[in-house]
Amino acid sequence: MTDKYMELVNTGATKKLAKLLGLPRPPRLRRYSEQGPLLPGPLLVLGNSARAQELSDTLVSWGLDVCRHDAGDAKLGGLLLLLDELVHPEELSPIMLAAGRALRQLLPGARVVSFSRPATADDEPAVAAVRQGIDGIMRSVGREMRGGATANGIVLENSTSILSPSALASLQFFFSGRSAYVDGQFLRVRNDQGVLAEDFTKPLTGKVAVVTGAARGIGAAIAKTLARDGAQVVVVDMPQAGDSLVKVANAIGATTLQLDVTAADAAQQIMDHAIGRHGSLDLVIHNAGITRDKLLANMDAGRWDSVIAVNIASQLRMNEAFLKAGLPNLRIVSLASTSGIAGNRGQSNYAASKGGVIGMVRSSAKLFETNGGSIAAVAPGFIETDMTSKIPLGTRTVARMVLPSLMQGGLPQDVAEAISFLGSDAAAGLNGQVLRVCGQSLVGA
Amino acid sequence: MSQQSARNAVIIGGNRIPFARSNTAYVNASNQDMFTAALEGLVARFGLQGERIGAVSGGAVLKHSKDFNLIRESVLGSTLDHSTPAYDVQMACATGMEAIGSLANKIKLGQLESAIGGGVDTTSDAPIAVSESLRGILLELSRARSTKAKLAALAKIRPSHLAPNAPGTGEPRTGLSMGDHQSQTTKAWGITREAQDELALASHKNLAAAYDRGFFNDLITPFNGLSKDNNMRADSTMEKLGKLKPAFGKNLGESATMTAGNSTPLTDGASAVLLGSEEYAQSHDLPMLANFVDFEAAAVDFVHGAEGLLMAPAYATARLLKRNNLSLQDFDFYEIHEAFAGTVLSTLKAWEDEEFCREKLGLDAPLGAIDRTKLNVNGSSLAAGHPFAATGGRIIASTAKMLHEKGTGRALISVCAAGGQGVVAILEARS
Numbered sequence: 001m002t003d004k005y006m007e008l009v010n011t012g013a014t015k016k017l018a019k020l021l022g023l024p025r026p027p028r029l030r031r032y033s034e035q036g037p038l039l040p041g042p043l044l045v046l047g048n049s050a051r052a053q054e055l056s057d058t059l060v061s062w063g064l065d066v067c068r069h070d071a072g073d074a075k076l077g078g079l080l081l082l083l084d085e086l087v088h089p090e091e092l093s094p095i096m097l098a099a100g101r102a103l104r105q106l107l108p109g110a111r112v113v114s115f116s117r118p119a120t121a122d123d124e125p126a127v128a129a130v131r132q133g134i135d136g137i138m139r140s141v142g143r144e145m146r147g148g149a150t151a152n153g154i155v156l157e158n159s160t161s162i163l164s165p166s167a168l169a170s171l172q173f174f175f176s177g178r179s180a181y182v183d184g185q186f187l188r189v190r191n192d193q194g195v196l197a198e199d200f201t202k203p204l205t206g207k208v209a210v211v212t213g214a215a216r217g218i219g220a221a222i223a224k225t226l227a228r229d230g231a232q233v234v235v236v237d238m239p240q241a242g243d244s245l246v247k248v249a250n251a252i253g254a255t256t257l258q259l260d261v262t263a264a265d266a267a268q269q270i271m272d273h274a275i276g277r278h279g280s281l282d283l284v285i286h287n288a289g290i291t292r293d294k295l296l297a298n299m300d301a302g303r304w305d306s307v308i309a310v311n312i313a314s315q316l317r318m319n320e321a322f323l324k325a326g327l328p329n330l331r332i333v334s335l336a337s338t339s340g341i342a343g344n345r346g347q348s349n350y351a352a353s354k355g356g357v358i359g360m361v362r363s364s365a366k367l368f369e370t371n372g373g374s375i376a377a378v379a380p381g382f383i384e385t386d387m388t389s390k391i392p393l394g395t396r397t398v399a400r401m402v403l404p405s406l407m408q409g410g411l412p413q414d415v416a417e418a419i420s421f422l423g424s425d426a427a428a429g430l431n432g433q434v435l436r437v438c439g440q441s442l443v444g445a
Numbered sequence: 446m447s448q449q450s451a452r453n454a455v456i457i458g459g460n461r462i463p464f465a466r467s468n469t470a471y472v473n474a475s476n477q478d479m480f481t482a483a484l485e486g487l488v489a490r491f492g493l494q495g496e497r498i499g500a501v502s503g504g505a506v507l508k509h510s511k512d513f514n515l516i517r518e519s520v521l522g523s524t525l526d527h528s529t530p531a532y533d534v535q536m537a538c539a540t541g542m543e544a545i546g547s548l549a550n551k552i553k554l555g556q557l558e559s560a561i562g563g564g565v566d567t568t569s570d571a572p573i574a575v576s577e578s579l580r581g582i583l584l585e586l587s588r589a590r591s592t593k594a595k596l597a598a599l600a601k602i603r604p605s606h607l608a609p610n611a612p613g614t615g616e617p618r619t620g621l622s623m624g625d626h627q628s629q630t631t632k633a634w635g636i637t638r639e640a641q642d643e644l645a646l647a648s649h650k651n652l653a654a655a656y657d658r659g660f661f662n663d664l665i666t667p668f669n670g671l672s673k674d675n676n677m678r679a680d681s682t683m684e685k686l687g688k689l690k691p692a693f694g695k696n697l698g699e700s701a702t703m704t705a706g707n708s709t710p711l712t713d714g715a716s717a718v719l720l721g722s723e724e725y726a727q728s729h730d731l732p733m734l735a736n737f738v739d740f741e742a743a744a745v746d747f748v749h750g751a752e753g754l755l756m757a758p759a760y761a762t763a764r765l766l767k768r769n770n771l772s773l774q775d776f777d778f779y780e781i782h783e784a785f786a787g788t789v790l791s792t793l794k795a796w797e798d799e800e801f802c803r804e805k806l807g808l809d810a811p812l813g814a815i816d817r818t819k820l821n822v823n824g825s826s827l828a829a830g831h832p833f834a835a836t837g838g839r840i841i842a843s844t845a846k847m848l849h850e851k852g853t854g855r856a857l858i859s860v861c862a863a864g865g866q867g868v869v870a871i872l873e874a875r876s
Contacts, residue, residue, distance in 0.1 A: 246485050246488075278730065
């Protein structure tokens, strides 16, 4: 449905008609391919920052065509705003006006990324004002983007440098097609930990990754993406979903583990399988989840309890067991949802579980860091899956086209890309992160 | 060669699809579809994608003539390396046992490092043959050279020739169904209706309990919308079983005891078992559940009434125990295929019978009784169903897992087969 609509409004005579009628024209997103360039054209870097020259050299080493301060009339694949040294809102004017002129030169699928520092209660009022102002700027720019271009920011916390591994990895992620459906979001670099992958196309080489709920939809896409990125994957799902699980596994050289994640010994079974069969357990993706929607006024114990048990209690229990086992450098990425952030009618149980995931991730960060590990969550917005195809057409159309800046639903692949990134060693400095993959939507799904 | 000098053949694991009563969930699935699904589940469980296995062997009892290379064709439809050799084996209901046992022997001899054995059967997609007279005419037609000769052949066809021959489970030499044969044996050994129903009930209860505790999570992969054996009746009771009317041995009148409840139904399904040498399992980081120690086949003359059709395993067991210096009581698990409850109970009774053991088995003393709490502890064919050639793989994989869970001990497996045959095997736990 989306594809057909997108085709019509973006090609030939129907494109003209759509323009004339003012119909929303969802752009084609620039998604990742191993062969594709990091950006669709040259990168303009505006603003100043200590070590800007070193950063520029690094960007060149990534194969980018970098222009400092001025790119003339050239079409641009990206715009990088160095805003981390600003101390007063009055300093924004020159750089933002220059940025505005450059926006007109952006190619379809271009990227605008900012570097900034967090606004905290300890900052001077003017410093906090400009820093918080940048948050508003980038979210607004995201809403002004066209042609599948996006705007996102990297916030350097705790005096981390723009050259810290996770800052650079975040920049690579935002530039590349991996972040196609991430818009108006911020990644917060907490520390200097992490190691950039030698090969950007294989960031998970040598890792053993377990994906729960991998038989279908987003879980299957995650499994495929982790395997593409170099991981040995173990796919987990309910015994009843075993036949679909086999197809996923055999397409990517994974092994299957039929398991109910609510089982008391689920973590032990996962560790036994991953370590016994593949030598280690490096990455766990808590993707298994269910919806049992009902207005709270009509809610019953069966619906409420099953959602809590599968979507959050199982993750808490498993994480506890993983921590107890003291696995070194274990990374966890959980599936949250924008429902857990924005709420959603009929989903109080689901929102409790997904909000719960966000709380769990933030609180567990320091626990996993003790053994060199990390934990993060991805909160998908409206993703086109079997689950969302059951939503009534009208609601679905509004959800996918009108409210997100990118005017379309995301694909399971978009969620998978963010998960693979957050589960990589280069993202270790992003510990505790919750990243929305929602096309800058205002609603939950 | 002696057992001591050969290396171990190790059972690594297994996979089967849920078994489905005939003409239910798998009505549109062929033998090749089902065996390929069993193979693909095994490949996924053990990460064998793209791997060349030493040999894949198995078969089906009811087989279309086009399926002359059933197992090889299944391999070609799988994600195994297509340079994996494969061949068909057929020994009625003991097909899976014979296939797996022979593969184990090749591993012990050092001829194979890895192997997959199993079997499949469908009575829903069974071959139907034209009548013998029509077949004769059609062959004559194909030999005819002139139009006149062709017309002459065609002119011989009569409407009555068009009635097809559906396959049955009747014994070709006696015309009796397997159930009717067993009913004679059941009666001869004085097995009561109640004892048979109790065994059937235990089979359903044990199978259901095994599902409940997740025992089959790494033994079964769903197929065609089915995730459990659909013959299983977890809520069965002695009362319900007691109400069923006799289905076999009706000529026995009032003393007929064999019902649809204490006999296996016609079933569709497939199973596969992965075996290897210790070196293979270790180098691939694969589990070693049990050693396949030894196996033995026997056959009896049921045609002239000297012995019951399904009693061969009693004979095979005596020889197997002797060869391995074991007594019947030296086992922690007994897996006796429940073709009919009467088959299991007649076999147990025969082993306890001094005269039978002396006269028929040539033993000085009876093999004796077994501890019934060790018998078919996770259910057997009465509950799971019995897709003929797939039963051996089902039992061997489950038994190997049971032994591994226990960590020590050994198991005796017994499978009877049409034609008065049977195959028995010994597995030994690996911790």
